[in-house]
Each structure stands twice: as structure tokens, then as C-alpha cells.
Amino acid sequence: MWNHVTTRIMGLFEIYLATEVYFYFPITKDGFRLDTVVIGKNGILERFVDNEQLQALEKIVKTTNMIPLLREFEKYERSIEFIFEKNPIDTREEFMAIFRRLWVNEITSFFIGQYTTDQETIDIISGLRGTKNAQHIAISDFVPKLFKQISESTGIDIDLLNSALPDEIISLKLNLETLKIRRELYVLQTIGQTLSLLVGEEAKKFAVEFTSKMDTSVDQSITEFKGNPAFIGEATGKVVLVRHDNDTENVMEGDILVSPMTRTSFLPAMQLAAAFVTDEGGITCHAAIMAREMKKPCVVGTKIASKVLKNGDLVHVDAKKGIIIKLQ
Secondary structure: OEEEEEEEEOOHHHHHHHHHHHHOOOOOOOOOOOOEEEEEEOOEEEEEEEHHHHHHHHHHHHHOOOHHHHHHHHHHHHHOHHHHHOOHHHHHHHHHHHHHHHHHHHHHHHHHHHHOOOHHHHHHHHHHOOOOOHHHHHHHHHHHHHHHHHHHHHOOOHHHHOOOOHHHHHHOOOOHHHHHHHHHOEEEEEEOOEEEEEEHHHHHHHHHHHHOOOOOOOOOOOOEEEOEEEEOOEEEEEEEEOOOHHHHHHOOOOOEEEEOOOOHHHHHHHHHOOEEEEOOOOOOOHHHHHHHHHOOOEEEOOOOHHHHOOOOOEEEEEOOOOEEEEOO
């Protein structure tokens, strides 16, 4: 049985690095395997994990002191700040090794944050996943600079470079047609000890069979629903759905930003929005952390917000109670 854990606006380059982590979660002494399936289509991906393994992971997190591990993550981040001062194109191999390690920290922290209730643990994870951490700098600053330099030297569009594999970025052995096919659709799996990438007809067949087993129906008549308060407050405004980076241009001051899950590239829009509402996430997700930094009302983990709300809907967000009410 598969559990849907995240919807992301993310290219194959990043999710490949993130998926490698599932082989060796450092949550236990011997690691922890979490089988996963990622279906990516035109820059938007859905990630599923094995439900029984996820429940076992939850039990470990709730019964283990994770603070020493998270402190090690903090220590590592402080040790690699120098890399971001270097020229991206000249440090591809060095950077990729560091970026891979940062993804270990990021994904491990993400899952710990889903289940922890300890305030000290939550505070450490919030710092690790905030705007000043190394992962944020790598994604929002270093990778865009690197891709810009590669694009200028190869003539390949930056958007397509997001469909390259990490080792292809290191070697610069990039095939334009291959990148286009991956951009359209791919399936990335970690099952047992095997990491596999499907594209083309093979990916289409797998995606149809896999998603046909998932119940994604939502009652469109719903006018009130709940989530988890991430930062208290209230706001009323017009809904703007943000699923892709291009959607951020539609957000105006005072709007309610609604998304499956926010990411670093949404920050300019989040600064304008009056409140954030997401389908996914917990108290240490990106939207929750940004809401606390910006002191804006935020409700996460609604499961259905982006499915029942439409652009232009007038809604009231009560982030004290975690309630969203559609007014018109």
C-alpha cells in the first residue's frame, strides 16, 4: 500500500538527489530503507512511499532522541559555507558531493519533522530548513548560477537542465532530446536496493497503472475545511493557486496563497500574500517555517485546499483554529 507524501514543483535533478537518500536514512545506526515511487510530469511531481515502512519510521522518530543527529546536521552545514563563494561551473564535482549530503540532511529532517512533537527538535529543524540554511542557499542561489553558466555554454534552456541527472551536470554530457523526454514524464523508484528511472512509453504505462489504484476524488461542494495551524492569525482575501513558479506572478498584496506545498522559489509571492494554505506539510514544512519567519497566518496539511479552491475565490483563513471558509 502506497502513501502519498508530497506534491512538489521540482525537476528531476533535485528529486533524484533527494530519492537517493531513501537507501540510507541515518535515523538508525544501520540506516532505514523507505521504498518510494516518484511520478514527474512537466515539472510537477507526486511522491509516494511504502505505508508500512512509513509507519515503522514514525515509530522510530517518536521513540528516539533525534537531537544529536540534527546537531550533526547543523555542524556539517557550518563546515561547508565556503563552497558557495566559489565559481559554480568550476566546482561542479565538489558541489555535487556537498549537495548530496545536504539532501540527506534535508529529507531526514523532513520526515523527523512530520512526527516529532518535541519543541527543541522542531526548533532545530526549523533552523535547518529556514532561509539562512545551506540547503536553501544551494537551491535558491548556487544551482541557478550553475545552470545559467551551463546554459550559456551549451545553449540548453535552463528549464531543461532541471531534467538532467547529477552525474550529467558534473560531466556536462547532456542530450537535448533525452532531457525533453524526461521533462514530459518520468518515473523514479527506489525498491529494495535498486534505484531505477523510467521514461517514454515505459513511464506512461507505469504511471497509468499506478495512479489508477489511487483514489483522488474530492467533494467539490465543500465550503469549509480544516488543517493544522502553523502560525496563528486571521486573514480574508482572494485565492491565488500557486503550483508552478510562473504562478507566483499572479500573487498580489493581500491575496491568499494556496498551494500543494510551497518551496524556495515562492518566497517573493509569499512576501506579498496575506496568508498561506497548503495541502501538505506539518509544523516543520517550508510554508510553516516561512510563516513563522514572516509572521503571517498559515494553515498546512489540509489535504484538499488546492483541489477545492479556485483562483479568485474569496476565503477567510482562521489560523487560530486551522479553519478555511469559502465565502464566495
